[in-house]
Amino acid sequence: MIRDHASIDELLAIRALGGLDGDDAARLERELAEHGDCDECRRLEAEHNEVAGMLALSLDPRPVDEGMVDRIVAQEQRRAPREEQGPERIVIASSVDELSSRRDARLGRWQAAFGVAAAIALILAFVLATRPGGVEVPGTIVAFQGERGELAMAYTPGERGALVWGAGLPDPGGGKTYELWMIEGDNPVRGACLAPTDGAVAAYLDADLSSADLMAVTVESTDCPSAPTTDPIFTAELT
Amino acid sequence: MTLGRTGHEPMRSADPAGTPDETLLERVGAGDDGAFRELFARYAAVSHALAFRLVRQAQVAEEIVQEAFLAVWRMPDRYDPARGSVRSWLMGTVHHRAVDAVRREQAQRRRADQAAAVASRVAEDPTDDVVASLDLPRERRLVQKALAGLPEEQRDVIQRMYFDGMSQSQIAERTGLPLGTVKSRTLLAMRRLRTHLGEVAP
Numbered sequence: 001m002i003r004d005h006a007s008i009d010e011l012l013a014i015r016a017l018g019g020l021d022g023d024d025a026a027r028l029e030r031e032l033a034e035h036g037d038c039d040e041c042r043r044l045e046a047e048h049n050e051v052a053g054m055l056a057l058s059l060d061p062r063p064v065d066e067g068m069v070d071r072i073v074a075q076e077q078r079r080a081p082r083e084e085q086g087p088e089r090i091v092i093a094s095s096v097d098e099l100s101s102r103r104d105a106r107l108g109r110w111q112a113a114f115g116v117a118a119a120i121a122l123i124l125a126f127v128l129a130t131r132p133g134g135v136e137v138p139g140t141i142v143a144f145q146g147e148r149g150e151l152a153m154a155y156t157p158g159e160r161g162a163l164v165w166g167a168g169l170p171d172p173g174g175g176k177t178y179e180l181w182m183i184e185g186d187n188p189v190r191g192a193c194l195a196p197t198d199g200a201v202a203a204y205l206d207a208d209l210s211s212a213d214l215m216a217v218t219v220e221s222t223d224c225p226s227a228p229t230t231d232p233i234f235t236a237e238l239t
Numbered sequence: 240m241t242l243g244r245t246g247h248e249p250m251r252s253a254d255p256a257g258t259p260d261e262t263l264l265e266r267v268g269a270g271d272d273g274a275f276r277e278l279f280a281r282y283a284a285v286s287h288a289l290a291f292r293l294v295r296q297a298q299v300a301e302e303i304v305q306e307a308f309l310a311v312w313r314m315p316d317r318y319d320p321a322r323g324s325v326r327s328w329l330m331g332t333v334h335h336r337a338v339d340a341v342r343r344e345q346a347q348r349r350r351a352d353q354a355a356a357v358a359s360r361v362a363e364d365p366t367d368d369v370v371a372s373l374d375l376p377r378e379r380r381l382v383q384k385a386l387a388g389l390p391e392e393q394r395d396v397i398q399r400m401y402f403d404g405m406s407q408s409q410i411a412e413r414t415g416l417p418l419g420t421v422k423s424r425t426l427l428a429m430r431r432l433r434t435h436l437g438e439v440a441p
Contacts, residue, residue, distance in 0.1 A: 010423070010426045011422075013425055013430075014407055014422060014425050016331075017400040017401045018334055018335065019400035019401075019405065019425065021406040021407060021409075022407075024407070042322070045322055046323045046327075047433060049328075049331060050323045050324060050433075051429055051436060052327065052330070052334070052429075053326050053329070053330035053331060054326075054327070054330075054432075054436055055330075055402075055432075056286070056288070056289040056330045056333075056334070057379050058379060058382040058383045058386055059289060059292055059379075062284055062300075063287070064283045064284060064287045064301060064304055065301060068279075068283070068301070068308075069275075069276055069280075069283070071305065072275075072312055073272050075309060156314070158306075158309070158313060158314065159310065159314060184343060187343050189343060207339075208335045208339045210310070210336065211336075211339060211340075211343075
């Protein structure tokens with residue numbers, strides 16, 4: 001079957017340059033999912049990424065601090081033993097105010113986080129199956145804390161992208177939707193709008209989470225404002 | 240773990256004078272810090288230039304470069320050859336982080352005002368004097384020429400989106416152009432750049 005790639009081509013070009021936002025980000029994910037295992041989609045993506053990467057070469061190089069590479073190597077060596085602790089990376093938090101006091105209680109929440117993940121594994125499987133070209137399964141699962149419903153996110157610390165899924169979520173109301181935020185310090189950065197269907201939601205978040213300390217979900221109007229206008233109904237701390 | 244990935248042939252970032260980037264990255268995956276240092280030597284300075292161009296703050300730019308290369312050192316297996324060369328992956332990693340930093344700035348208008356002042360300081364940067372005294376590498380000349388060869392309206396969109404970190408919606412808002420026009424100009428510019436840069440693309 002011959003598919004039209006005009007829209008995907010345009011949106012991939014914009015994404016490669018870092019300019020994709022609003023509904024178009026979700027639209028691109030949806031169209032890519034519809035195309036499934038699509039060689040032409042991957043070719044276009046690689047082509048646009050390549051051109052975007054070359055644009056940086058037009059700039060005059062700026063030397064970096066000579067000690068930076070040594071610091072990076074040394075930092076990794078210091079960090080390595082912690083990687084073996086695994087389950088400590090699973091954390092639940094109920095509010096921003098409670099986060100600091102709950103950092104010492106991470107192991108006790110491992111089981112709860114796993115339960116959320118298992119309860120909605122089918123939804124995650126659907127998301128994975130519909131991602132074009134397959135997807136790497138992120139290494140850390142975070143369960144959000146909220147009064148009603150279950151929401152979880154899988155991601156790899158330091159890397160772009162996350163899978164978000166949930167079940168039993170209350171209807172946000174007419175003209176309303178859920179909006180996911182990455183909280184960096186005190187600053188909320190827009191992540192994605194999530195519209196549940198029959199209380200369930202599954203989405204791929206194409207964003208850099210490396211600077212985020214906390215994830216939060218608020219109820220917003222369907223035009224997805226650039227800053228939250230209500231208090232969070234779900235929060236989860238990132239490690 | 241990777242599920243069902245069927246990629247294209249890797250786009251090789253061949254350095255005619257040395258080991259290909261992809262080979263270096265494989266060695267990084269095996270814990271070879273020498274290979275990592277070679278990748279760092281190749282791309283840290285241009286990464287720094289890109290980050291600084293976007294965030295306009297020296298310390299923040301250095302932090303972005305350090306974080307990006309730390310991610311490379313920790314998780315080189317995140318590179319997917321089906322999505323482009325190692326070079327484009329590295330530059331994309333830096334660019335994403337820098338754009339995120341830019342968008343964290345709530346006072347966009349104030350930052351734009353500051354940018355004009357910073358631009359004058361950039362021109363006085365002693366680093367630039369040193370660079371200006373050297374011959375530009377062939378690739379840099381070609382990319383600059385390709386950018387200069389774009390129609391002005393297309394170049395403006397590329398400048399705002401890639402080098403200033405503006406989203407398509409922000410560009411439409413700032414310029415008063417319909418969003419559809421911003422998007423179509425972006426695609427036209429990328430296609431033209433691809434045509435002109437084809438000979439130096441990996």
